[in-house]
Amino acid sequence: MMPRVTHIDRLALLLALLSLVMTTSSVASTSSLPGTLPILAASLAQLAWHEHRPRLARLMLMPILLILGLCLASHLIPEYWLAHASLDRLADYLSPGSLLVDWRPPLLITLCLGTLCLSLLVRTRASLGAPLLLGMTGMLLVVQLIGWNTRPTLLPLAGAPLEQAVLWLLLVAQLARVSVGWRVTRPSIQRALWPSLALTLLTILFWHQQMTLSERELRTQTQQQGQRMAEQLSREIDEHLAAMRRFTHIWRLTDTPPNAAQWQRQAAPYQQDFRYFLNIAYIDADSRILHAHPLNAVNRGIIGSRLYDDQPAGRPAVRAALEEGREGRTDIITLLQGVPGIIHYLPIFHADTEQPAAAVAMVVSLPVLADTLFTRTSPDELALTLRAGQELIAHQPATSRLGPWQYETSLALESETLALITQPTLAQLLGQLPRLPVVSLAIGLVLATLLYLALFAHHQMITQHHSVTRSNRELRTEVRERTRLQQEIEWLAGHDELTSLPNRRTFMKALERHADQRPLSLLLCDIDHFKRLNDQLGHLEGDRHLTDIAKCGRKVVERAGGLFARFGGEEFVACLPCHDHQQASRVAESLRQAVEGLGLTHADGTPLTISAGVATQVTGPLQTDALLRAADEALYAAKSAGRNQVVLAGMSI
Ligand SMILES: Nc1nc2c(ncn2[C@@H]2O[C@H](COP(=O)(O)OP(=O)(O)OP(=O)(O)O)[C@@H](O)[C@H]2O)c(=O)[nH]1
Numbered sequence: 001m002m003p004r005v006t007h008i009d010r011l012a013l014l015l016a017l018l019s020l021v022m023t024t025s026s027v028a029s030t031s032s033l034p035g036t037l038p039i040l041a042a043s044l045a046q047l048a049w050h051e052h053r054p055r056l057a058r059l060m061l062m063p064i065l066l067i068l069g070l071c072l073a074s075h076l077i078p079e080y081w082l083a084h085a086s087l088d089r090l091a092d093y094l095s096p097g098s099l100l101v102d103w104r105p106p107l108l109i110t111l112c113l114g115t116l117c118l119s120l121l122v123r124t125r126a127s128l129g130a131p132l133l134l135g136m137t138g139m140l141l142v143v144q145l146i147g148w149n150t151r152p153t154l155l156p157l158a159g160a161p162l163e164q165a166v167l168w169l170l171l172v173a174q175l176a177r178v179s180v181g182w183r184v185t186r187p188s189i190q191r192a193l194w195p196s197l198a199l200t201l202l203t204i205l206f207w208h209q210q211m212t213l214s215e216r217e218l219r220t221q222t223q224q225q226g227q228r229m230a231e232q233l234s235r236e237i238d239e240h241l242a243a244m245r246r247f248t249h250i251w252r253l254t255d256t257p258p259n260a261a262q263w264q265r266q267a268a269p270y271q272q273d274f275r276y277f278l279n280i281a282y283i284d285a286d287s288r289i290l291h292a293h294p295l296n297a298v299n300r301g302i303i304g305s306r307l308y309d310d311q312p313a314g315r316p317a318v319r320a321a322l323e324e325g326r327e328g329r330t331d332i333i334t335l336l337q338g339v340p341g342i343i344h345y346l347p348i349f350h351a352d353t354e355q356p357a358a359a360v361a362m363v364v365s366l367p368v369l370a371d372t373l374f375t376r377t378s379p380d381e382l383a384l385t386l387r388a389g390q391e392l393i394a395h396q397p398a399t400s401r402l403g404p405w406q407y408e409t410s411l412a413l414e415s416e417t418l419a420l421i422t423q424p425t426l427a428q429l430l431g432q433l434p435r436l437p438v439v440s441l442a443i444g445l446v447l448a449t450l451l452y453l454a455l456f457a458h459h460q461m462i463t464q465h466h467s468v469t470r471s472n473r474e475l476r477t478e479v480r481e482r483t484r485l486q487q488e489i490e491w492l493a494g495h496d497e498l499t500s501l502p503n504r505r506t507f508m509k510a511l512e513r514h515a516d517q518r519p520l521s522l523l524l525c526d527i528d529h530f531k532r533l534n535d536q537l538g539h540l541e542g543d544r545h546l547t548d549i550a551k552c553g554r555k556v557v558e559r560a561g562g563l564f565a566r567f568g569g570e571e572f573v574a575c576l577p578c579h580d581h582q583q584a585s586r587v588a589e590s591l592r593q594a595v596e597g598l599g600l601t602h603a604d605g606t607p608l609t610i611s612a613g614v615a616t617q618v619t620g621p622l623q624t625d626a627l628l629r630a631a632d633e634a635l636y637a638a639k640s641a642g643r644n645q646v647v648l649a650g651m652s653i
Contacts, residue, residue, distance in 0.1 A: 009050070009177065011173075011176050012050050012173040012174070012176040012177040013047075013050040013051070013173075015169045015170075015172055015173035015176065016043065016046045016047045016050045016169070016170065016173045017047065018169055019043045019046070019166045019167075019169035019170050019173070020040075020043040020044065020047055022162060022165060022166050022169070023036065023039050023040045023043045023166050024040065036105070036163065038064055038067055038068060038071075038105055038110075038113055039105070039109070039113060039163055039166055039167070041060060041063075041064045042061075042064055042113050042116060042117055042170065043166065043170060044060060045057045045060035045061045045064060045117065045120060046116070046120060046170050046173065046174070048060060049120050050173065050177065054123065057120060058121060061117050061120055061121050062121075064113070064117050065114065065117050065118065065121065068105075068110050068113055068114045068117070069114075071104040071105060071110045072107075072110055072111070072114065072438075072442065074087055074100060074104060075107060075435065075438040076435055076438055076439055076442060077435070078435055079431050079432070079435075083431060084100070084427060084430045084431040085380075085427050085431060087100040088100050088400070088427050091103050099400070099401055099426065099427065100430075101155065101156065101426070101430075105159065105163075106155070106156045106157050106158055106159050107155060107157045107438065108140050108143060108144050108157050108158055108159065109144075109158075109159035109163055109164075109167070111136075111140050111441075111445070112137050112140045112141060112159075112167050113167070115133040115134070115136045115137045115140070116133070116134075116137050116167065116170055116171065116174065118133050119133040119134050119137075119174060120174070124174060124177070124178040124181070126181075126182050126185045126188070126189050126456065127185070127456060127457075127460070128453075129449050129452050129453055129456075130178065131182065131189050131192075131193050131452075132192070132193060132196050132197065132200075132448065132449055132452040133449070134171060134174060134175060134178075135193060135196075135197050135200070136197075136200050136445060136448070137167070137171050138171060139197070139200055139201060139204060140204070141164060141167055141168055141171065143158075143204060143208075144157075144158035144159060144164050145164065153211075153215060153404075154215060154218075154403060154404065154426070154429050154430060154433055155430070155433075185456075185460070187459065187463070188456050188459040188460050188463065189456070191455055191456070191459040192451075192452045192453075192454075192455035192456035192459060193452065195451060195452075195455060196448045196449070196451045196452035196455065197448075199444065199447065199448040199451055200444070200445065200448040202444070203440070203441060203444025203445060203447075203448060204441070204444075206440060206441075206444065207437050207438070207440055207441035207444070210436060210437035210440060211437040211438075214433065214434045214436065214437055215433070217434075218429060218432055218433055218434075219405060221432070222405065222407065222422070222424045222429065222432075223407045223409075225382075225422065225424075226407045226409040226420060226421075226422035227409050229373060229376065229377070229409075229420065229422075230409040230410065230411040230412075230420045233369070233372070233373055233411060234411060234412045237364070240270075240277075240362075241344060241362070243270060244270065244280070244344065244346060244360065244362045245346060247266070247267070247270055247280075247360065248346040248347070248348055248360045250266065251282075251348045251358070251360070252348055252349050252350075252351055257282065257284065257290060257358060258282060258291065260291050260295075263282055263290075263291035263293060264291070264293050264294075264295060267280040267291075267293035268293060268294075271293055271294055276364055276365060276368040276369040276371075276372045277362060277363060277364060277365075278298075278299075278335065278337060278339075278341060278363040278364065278365035278368060279292040279293060279294065279299045279302075279361075279363050280292070280293050280360065280361070280362055280363070281293075281299075281302075281360070281361040281363065282358060282359075282360065282361075283307065283318065283321075283322070283345065283358060283359040283360070283361050284358050285322055285356075285357055285358055286306065286308075287306055287307040287308040287318050287322060288304065288305070288306045288307070289302055289303050289304065289305050289307065289361070290303070290358075291303070298337050299337075302336045302337070305336060310336060311333070311335075311336060313330065313331070313333040313334070314330040314333055314343055316328065316330075317329055317330045317343060317344075317345050318345055318359065320345065321345035321346060321347040321356060321359040322345075322347065322356055322358070322359055323356065324356070325347045325349065325354075325355065325356040326347065327344065327345065327346050327347070328344070328345040328359075329342065329343070329344050329345070329416075330342055330343045331416060332366065332388045332391075332416060335363060335365065337365070339365050339366070339367050339368075340365075340366045340367070340388065340391070340393060341363060341364050341365045341366050342364045342366070342416060343361055343362065343363050343364070344361070344362040344364070345359045345360070345361055345362075346359060346360045346362065347359050348360060366386070366388070366393045366394070366418070367393065367394050369386075370384075370386040370393055370394030370396075371394070373386070373420070374394070374396040377396075379396055379397065379398050379399045380398070380399050380400065380425060380427070380428065381398075381424060381425060381428040382396075382398060382422050382423065382424050382425065382428070383395075383396065383397050383398035383402055383422070383423040383425070384396040384420070384421070384422055384423075385419075385420075385421040385423075386411070386418055386419070386420055386421075387418065387419040387421065388416075388418050388419075393418065398423070398425045399425070400425045400426070400427050401425065401426045401427070402423050402424070402425055402426060403423070403424050403425060403426040403428070403429040404426075405423070405424065405429070406421060406422065406423040407421070407422050407423075408420070408421050409421075409422065493505065494506040494509075496550075496565075496566040498543055498546060498547060498550075498566075499546060499547050499550035499551075499566055500550070501550050501553075501554060501564060501565050501566045501572070502563060502564075502565040502566075503565060503566055504565065504566070504567055504568060504573075506565060507563065507565035507567070507573055507575065508624070510563045510565075510575055511575050511622070511624055512622075514575060514577040515621075515622040516622075517577040517578055518578075518617065518618055518619055519578065519579060519580040519581070519616050519617065519618045520575070520576070520577050520578075520579075520616065520617050520622070520627075521575075521576040521577075521579040521580065521581065521583070521584030521587075521614060521615065521616040521617075522573065522574070522575060522576070522584075522614070522615050522616070522617075522627045522628065522630075522631045523557075523562075523573065523574040523576060523584060523587065523588045523591070523612055523613070523614050523631065524567065524571065524572075524573050524612065524613045524614075524615075524628070524631040524632055524634070524635045525553070525571070525572050525573075525574075525588070525591065525592075525610045525611065525612035525613070525635065526570060526571045526572075526610060526611055526612075526635055526639070527545075527546070527549065527570040527608065527609075527610050528608070528609045528610060528611055528639075528643040528644060529602065529643070530542065530545075530570040532602060532603075533545065533602050533603070533608065536602065536603035536604075537602075537603055545600050545608060546570060548598055548600060549572070549595055549598070549600070549608075549610065550564075550566065550572070552591075552594050552595055552598055553572055553574070553591055553594075553595070555594075556587065556590050556591045556594050557574045557576070557587065557591065560576060560579070560583075560587045560590075561576070561577070561578070562574050562575050562576035562577065562579070562587070563575045572610075573631075574587070574588075574591075579616070580616055580618070581614070581616045581648060584614045584616055584648075585614050585646055585648050588612040588614050588646040589646050591610070591612065592609070592610055592611075592612055592644065592645070592646055595608070595609060595610045596608075596609050596610075596644065609643060609644035610644070611635060611638035611639050611643045611644060611645060611646075611647075612634075612635060612638060612645075612646045612647070613630075613631045613632060613633065613634025613635030613636070613637065613638055613646075613647050613648075613649065614631060614634055614646060614647070614648045614649060615627050615628075615630035615631040615634060615648075615649035616649070630649040630650075631649060633649065634647040634648060634649040634650075635647070
């Protein structure tokens with residue numbers, strides 16, 4: 001049977017359709033197709049659900065949830081379990097040039113889609129957590145709406161506006177459909193929803209705080225990495241300069257300039273240590289380069305050059321060393337070899353005169369210096385750029401996509417300052433990004449769900465318990481009432497309603513109970529002229545007289561250990577076990593006198609009396625009929641004899 005379609009159903013269907021159309025257009029326009037596909041699939045699944053095809057919807061939801069689970073897992077799995085780079089390689093294998101971030105939807109979109117799909121999977125049942133799942137979706141969408149994560153972060157956390165709009169539509173469509181169904185369990189939902197939503201909010205706040213701190217720490221770490229590189233290099237250059245001063249001092253001991261072989265031999269170890277020295281040269285007093293180590297093709301070409309003439313930019317530094325006897329250092333100049341660099345000139349003094357006689361040139365090539373620096377880092381991790389002011393000295397590109405952060409560090413070379421620009425790759429940053437914030441977010445959301453389920457079940461149990469208790473109470477009242485009625489019915493079955501005396505049935509049973517007792521006497525009595533009393537005073541008055549006589553008879557007979565009952569009409573009967581003829585006649589006489597003494601009268605004032613017949617069985621098995629007949633005959637005899645008297649049956653049975 002097709003379910004009845006309401007206006008709300010139509011509205012929900014319309015919203016789902018709209019979201020599908022919007023997602024389709026988004027898929028067509030977006031460059032990140034894989035990231036948008038889960039939204040498209042989720043829209044289709046929800047459409048199937050709105051079309052009352054739950055099985056088809058579930059079939060579609062399973063793979064979507066699996067994919068979303070994998071996406072979420074890629075945020076959670078520790079780097080040492082599965083390196084981020086491996087996932088990037090997989091993405092690159094699937095689509096050359098792509099990264100993992102191109103394949104998975106942003107984190108908050110993943111979570112929103114997950115909660116929406118889970119809500120559909122549990123058929124939006126309140127008892128299975130659907131209200132909280134939809135509440136979570138709303139919260140995560142609000143987080144994206146207020147633009148918490150619009151500042152540049154490593155990961156794209158929020159979805160594009162169109163994606164967010166689609167998710168809002170899906171959420172509203174689901175809410176529109178389920179609002180009617182949740183009406184029954186609303187108290188339980190309310191009791192469970194607010195605390196768990198509060199926990200969700202706390203979780204999101206905590207996650208945001210942790211994520212901000214983690215990124216800040218990572219930022220500091222990567223910044224410090226560049227700083228460390230620059231500081232280490234500056235320190236090394238200072239140390240090398242100190243070493244070169246010692247090297248220079250060697251030549252002070254001799255007055256003769258070194259020959260080529262001596263220079264090569266002495267300079268070789270220094271040059272080997274400091275690879276960014278383009279050469280270590282001996283400059284004579286006329287600023288001419290006499291020796292240069294290493295003696296390669298480039299350096300061979302500059303031997304004999306006169307620096308005052310050939311390198312005017314460095315002239316003040318050469319002059320400082322050769323003429324003033326102090327260390328000279330050029331700015332960044334174009335070296336004779338054609339590359340930018342800095343030259344330190346260290347004066348060599350005469351041993352005797354302490355006058356500068358020559359100088360040692362320590363030629364630092366900035367491209368080689370940059371190379372030295374660059375070889376210490378991997379292009380998989382960083383892109384490096386060395387600048388002198390606006391002039392680009394060297395650049396090492398990264399092998400993969402760069403992250404959003406770049407840092408500039410000063411590299412101090414004496415008074416000259418170079419800028420070292422480091423820009424980590426996205427893969428490197430994501431690999432180092434702590435997983436803890438997302439882990440705590442996921443755990444928090446799971447805990448909120450468990451809290452909801454526990455509170456909901458608890459409230460349902462309490463409600464059921466109350467209803468069971470109420471039913472039990474009603475049942476107990478019912479049982480009590482029925483028992484009372486039962487007792488009343490039983491009492492009525494065995495008693496006379498007017499006089500409350502045992503009736504004939506009870507009397508016969510009592511007689512059977514005393515069947516073995518001998519002698520057993522039976523007393524039958526009848527009110528005299530009762531018809532007349534009824535006729536003259538009315539039946540109500542007759543009833544009152546009957547009741548008074550019944551009370552009186554009961555007292556007298558029970559005192560004697562017998563049972564007094566109403567036999568029918570205005571007739572009473574008494575069973576007197578262990579009473580012989582005489583004893584029974586005495587009881588009957590007492591009864592007659594007691595009734596007479598009650599003061600009950602007819603309309604003319606004559607007293608109301610009774611007549612009685614007594615019969616006794618002394619031996620043999622009980623003969624109820626014979627006994628009754630004998631007592632009746634005796635009663636008849638009493639009536640015939642004038643009434644108000646006791647007559648004993650002629651003989652005992
Ligand atoms: N008020 C009232 N009258 C009853 C009840 N049961 C029987 N009677 C009346 O008792 C009367 C019995 O009358 P009878 O059998 O003619 O006997 P009687 O008038 O007592 O005369 P004797 O027995 O011969 O002395 C009838 O009028 C009955 O209607 C009762 O429960 N209440």
